[in-house]
Amino acid sequence: EAQVTQNPRYLITVTGKKLTVTCSQNMNHEYMSWYRQDPGLGLRQIYYSMNVEVTDKGDVPEGYKVSRKEKRNFPLILESPSPNQTSLYFCASSPRGRTEAFFGQGTRLTVV
Amino acid sequence: AQTVTQSQPEMSVQEAETVTLSCTYDTSENNYYLFWYKQPPSRQMILVIRQEAYKQQNATENRFSVNFQKAAKSFSLKISDSQLGDTAMYFCASGGKLIFGQGTELSVKP
Numbered sequence: 339e340a341q342v343t344q345n346p347r348y349l350i351t352v353t354g355k356k357l358t359v360t361c362s363q364n365m366n367h368e369y370m371s372w373y374r375q376d377p378g379l380g381l382r383q384i385y386y387s388m389n390v391e392v393t394d395k396g397d398v399p400e401g402y403k404v405s406r407k408e409k410r411n412f413p414l415i416l417e418s419p420s421p422n423q424t425s426l427y428f429c430a431s432s433p434r435g436r437t438e439a440f441f442g443q444g445t446r447l448t449v450v
Numbered sequence: 451a452q453t454v455t456q457s458q459p460e461m462s463v464q465e466a467e468t469v470t471l472s473c474t475y476d477t478s479e480n481n482y483y484l485f486w487y488k489q490p491p492s493r494q495m496i497l498v499i500r501q502e503a504y505k506q507q508n509a510t511e512n513r514f515s516v517n518f519q520k521a522a523k524s525f526s527l528k529i530s531d532s533q534l535g536d537t538a539m540y541f542c543a544s545g546g547k548l549i550f551g552q553g554t555e556l557s558v559k560p
Contacts, residue, residue, distance in 0.1 A: 379548040439548055441495035
């Protein structure tokens with residue numbers, strides 16, 4: 339089954355404790371991206387990647403890191419999480435940047 | 451920079467009636483796509499409809515259709531014969547980097 343898999347689905351952590359949210363797709367898509375969803379703000383792009391080893395900042399990259407060492411994986415790293423990073427996070431992939439995206443199930447992150 | 455604006459934070463409609471959700475966008479790209487996504491309470495992101503900007507004909511998918519006005523950079527979604535299962539958050543998105551609007555929360559009332 340074609341899918342984008344995010345883990346974990348839910349995460350509660352403390353300020354400053356490094357964490358990684360994993361994202362994996364099995365559709366051989368070139369384009370992958372990360373979003374955060376906050377009430378009234380919609381989905382805002384954090385980082386995107388056009389292909390392996392090619393990543394770029396989205397609209398809200400501060401406090402986040404990504405890597406794209408393999409085509410299928412695009413992890414999101416929070417080196418030192420803060421409470422303002424409490425949000426719902428989505429990973430997405432698409433065959434190329436201009437077509438519809440396939441989304442993961444979302445990760446609800448709470449930083450206390 | 452690409453922007454997408456949804457000016458209706460909330461809307462409601464009676465079951466079986468028609469409702470239109472508004473969206474405006476701005477992009478410097480010549481060839482782009484526009485999308486409407488649905489997000490039910492399960493949080494899953496579901497593609498509702500897609501429009502290719504170089505096609506003048508408005509896209510339709512069963513009860514869902516769009517009114518695409520390229521010159522005005524407007525891309526509204528019409529839902530006909532609304533059903534209770536249409537209750538969800540709806541997001542407009544512009545292709546390329548896939549930028550989303552703020553969302554419209556739609557409630558379909560029995």
